[in-house]
Amino acid sequence: MGLAIAGLLLLTATVAFSQQKLVFKDGTTETVERYEVKGDRLRFKSMERNEWEEVPLNLVDLEATRKLNEKEARESKETSRKSLEASRETPEDSDRGPSGPARDVEIAPGVSLPGTYGLYAWDGKNLVQLAEVGTRKKTDRKSTLINVVAPAPVMKQKVTILLDGPSSDLKLSTTSPVFYAYLPEERGGQLSLFRMIVTKSARVLKEVSHSQITGSDQERSQEYIFTPLIRIAENVFKVFPEKPLAEGEYCLVELSPAQNQYTPTVWDFSIVK
Numbered sequence: 001m002g003l004a005i006a007g008l009l010l011l012t013a014t015v016a017f018s019q020q021k022l023v024f025k026d027g028t029t030e031t032v033e034r035y036e037v038k039g040d041r042l043r044f045k046s047m048e049r050n051e052w053e054e055v056p057l058n059l060v061d062l063e064a065t066r067k068l069n070e071k072e073a074r075e076s077k078e079t080s081r082k083s084l085e086a087s088r089e090t091p092e093d094s095d096r097g098p099s100g101p102a103r104d105v106e107i108a109p110g111v112s113l114p115g116t117y118g119l120y121a122w123d124g125k126n127l128v129q130l131a132e133v134g135t136r137k138k139t140d141r142k143s144t145l146i147n148v149v150a151p152a153p154v155m156k157q158k159v160t161i162l163l164d165g166p167s168s169d170l171k172l173s174t175t176s177p178v179f180y181a182y183l184p185e186e187r188g189g190q191l192s193l194f195r196m197i198v199t200k201s202a203r204v205l206k207e208v209s210h211s212q213i214t215g216s217d218q219e220r221s222q223e224y225i226f227t228p229l230i231r232i233a234e235n236v237f238k239v240f241p242e243k244p245l246a247e248g249e250y251c252l253v254e255l256s257p258a259q260n261q262y263t264p265t266v267w268d269f270s271i272v273k
Helices: 002-009 062-087 091-095 210-214
Strands: 014-023 029-038 041-046 052-056 106-108 118-122 127-130 144-150 158-164 178-182 191-195 202-209 229-233 236-239 248-254 265-271
Touching: 014 062, 127 265, 158 248, 158 265, 191 236, 202 248
Parallel strands: none
Antiparallel strands: 014 029, 029 041, 041 052, 118 127, 118 178, 144 158, 158 202, 178 236, 191 248, 229 236, 248 265
16 A cells, blocks of 8 residues: 555656666665656666666665665765865965875875975985975075086086085985975976085085986986986885985985976985984
């Protein structure tokens, strides 16, 4: 009697959504594009087979079908709301810079990279971000001078890097640091490691050519240190020296065609014991 009444109430009624689930009395479900009740029959368009089918109405649990679809509709709406809220940046979030794939890169148990573009050093215990020496404030007593020596031809361009001060502000106590570069796609992740010559008032790296940085020729100075570069995620690269580093002053250099006329980006650090 209940099914007959339900059939009469739903006679010729059509339920149309982008996706629904039918619940059968045997406990199984069927994902459908839409369904309709006509008399003692239920017609539905199967999502899997993409065709109309028909079953006796008494095989379908209409009440369970209604409850299940209402529940999934609420959950879908809640998920969409949370996604929208998460995508809205607060002023604090904007100050932290862009978030991206680096947030999902775990470099050690419980330690993941931040979602902010930059170069990071891992010494086995601590993760620290290296500052681009070219971004230091002009009032900094260790301001950076980068002199372009021979601007042409482009692929053979050479630069001399001169950093004021005999030592970097960043001290690493490990001889085998691992670096993680999270850089915008257009910058490409072309990085090379060099040991710097130290004078009384500066650190110097002479004649670094673009072709040397990309490894397209054999012009590698004695200060060049081979560093395998491994892409571990989208725009995220792992860089590490092939052999332990001696105590001294170092810099990582990025020389990319996307930058200002091949002017390099430089990060400096010291290895101390």
